[in-house]
Amino acid sequence: MKNVLVIGSTGQIGSELTMKIRREIPGSTVVAGYIPGAEPKGILLESGPAELADVRNAPQLAAIVDKYRIDTIYNLAALLSAVAEKKPLLAWDIQMNGLLNILEVAREKNCAVFTPSSIGSFGPETPHVGTPQDTIQRPRSMYGVTKVATELLSDYYFHKYGVDTRSVRFPGLISNVTLPGGGTTDYAVEVYYSAVKGEEFVCPIAPGTYMDMMYMPDALGAAVHLMEADPARLVHRNSFNIASMSFEPETLFAKIREYIPSLKVRYEVDPIRQAIANSWPDSMDDSCARAEWDWKPTYDLDSMTVDMIECLRKKLV
Secondary structure: OOEEEEEOOOOOOHHHHHHHHHHHOOOOEEEEEEOOOOOOOHHHHHOOOEEEOOOOOHHHHHHHHHHHOOOEEEEOOOOOHHHHHHOHHHHHHHHHHHHHHHHHHHHHHOOEEEOOEEHHHOOOOOOOOOEOOOOOOOOOOHHHHHHHHHHHHHHHHHHHHOOOEEOEEEOEEEOOOOOOOOOOOOHHHHHHHHHHHOOOEEEOOOOOOOEEEEEHHHHHHHHHHHHHOOHHHOOOOOOEEOOOEEEOHHHHHHHHHOOOOOOOEEEOOOHHHHHHHHHOOOOEOOHHHHHHHOOOOOOOHHHHHHHHHHHHHHHHO
8 A cells, every 4th residue: 555545534433544544654645535524623634635436436546546646445325234224325325336336446547446334244043152253144224234235345346356355344343532423332432431531321232232343553554464465365345243351231341340430331232333332243263364364353342432531631631
């Protein structure tokens, strides 16, 4: 990667990924792509170029690729799971028509493309414990449907046209930098904020609901590491299971109480989010990612909790 376009640069993943690549890849030009109403600010704006980049506007994307001689596109434009259920047509437009535009630009301009998939690409018939790399994927949410289609379309462009497409299936992502925007796993971020602020937390997910989770630094590392991996080693491309930790709400709350004993929680289960969560894996088998590009997470639940609380106390208190 030399010249990179991050589409969705002001979102939960994009805001941190843009800065990571700018810091860690010497000589790189990283363009922060954004949409109206989500303009980059502060260090994200000051540390490099920014351009209006709507995935539904193919000529706009092509112009950015030409202007900066882009060789790698990170496509992070998406509505998260709970929001996508409320706005399914918009989710399809952004996640499928937008992806098609990106892949066509990449085909014409010879760019590599990273478009993340998700644990949401699985469904009720998928084995929930140790979910295999290659298994049945029959999701029942619009978010999940678009993620399966993303994997298939990205593979199609690789096999048909030679476009260097790669992706991972992200679990729930936990970050101390940017608040999430409507995902099923968001509770695992929000509870840390409540704990540090001394507020009661209202949990929308029922006790006993296990889901795969990951701390953002590991997710960012995976996104960069995979795009720099030797293509000759890649048996799979779209998309790799990656895993770090799996827990249910009470396990997370108990861990936080080891450091903030005053945490108070009550449950108000959101039926939409709960139905989605029930269809997702409890834990994924990421052995293919480990074998094909040396994937390995750094954080577990305890080390993540320590870092989250320390960072949020500096930020909020």
